[in-house]
Amino acid sequence: MSYSNHSSTSFFLTGLPGLEAVYLWLSIPLCTMYIASLAGNGLILWVVKSEPSLHQPMYYFLSMLAVTDLGLSASTLPTMLTIYMLGISEVALDMCLAQLFFIHTFSIMESSVLLTMAFDRVVAISSPLHYATILTNPRVASLGLAILVRSIGLHIPAPIMLKKLPYCQKRHLSHSYCLHPDVMKLACTDTHINSAYGLFVVLSTLGVDSVLIVLSYGLILHTVLSIASKTERLKALNTCVSHICSVLLFYTPMIGLSMIHRFGRRASPCSRVLLSYLHFLTPPVLNPVVYTIKTKQIRQRILRIFRSGGGSVGHIQGH
Secondary structure: OOOOOOOOEEEEEOOOOOOHHHHHHHHHHHHHHHHHHHHHHHHHHHHHOOOOHHOOHHHHHHHHHHHHHHHHHHHHHHHHHHHHHHOOEEEEEHHHHHHHHHHHHHHHHHHHHHHHHHHHHHHHHHHHHHHHOOOOOOHHHHHHHHHHHHHOOOOOOOHHHHHHHOEEEEOOOOOOOHHHHHHHHOOOOOOOHHHHHHHHHHHHHHHHHHHHHHHHHHHHHHHHHHOOHHHHHHHHHHHHHHHHHHHHHHHHHHHHHHHHHOOOOOOHHHHHHHHHHHHHHHHHHHHHHHHHHHHHHHHHHHHHHHHHHHHHHHHHOOO
């Protein structure tokens, strides 16, 4: 079996199979999604920064989620646009390794932020009187730093280990961006160590986070069911709706993609690509929408911005 030299190694990414003739047209909704992600998450960050009443732990965590979503969008953007707009699917090894590092880092970061937001809801519902003393600004900053260190630290070894592997001449990846399992499968040598490390990272992050999020909602339900007033119970649960939506947006496609990779060998390549798009592209677009609709303070602030903008335009036209 022939090997490729690292200095000239490159991979070939995959778009939606069978739709090559309409790739340019498909780039329009993809670009729209990236613009929506940039505008929505940027607006969330600006609103939280400019509104003093939103300088609270819950909104700091929401800002962390917005930054993570922006990073995830920026990580997938380069190769997605080159495939669909320029028709170029080839990507150099170093760029591929850099991309997979950032994609996986921001994915773990998003999972960590969702876990932290679940902890925020537990404290807010179970110990509302101690909320301000438990989640102080220094503690929120420490949690943010811990998320950053955890996400980056766990993924630094992955591209280094992949860089050392020899790759076969057949170098076609099954997604529109570089992912660790996808690149690892193309190596012409034993990859048990890489596979074990990848499994360790997934279980110790996404696996642990998802279990802790479920346990957090178990505590929340236990607290809510002990509240005598039905109105107060619904009010408490309503504060969790937007977070539950974000958790489902992030984890549901990921679980489906994982199941297909492990058990769905007969699944069409198109279904894998579509599920990966749902996992990586949908949360950054819909998270700002969900939080804007379900969070009264953010919704009111955004409405005031648009109303003042409309009033300014009308004032200028009147003159």
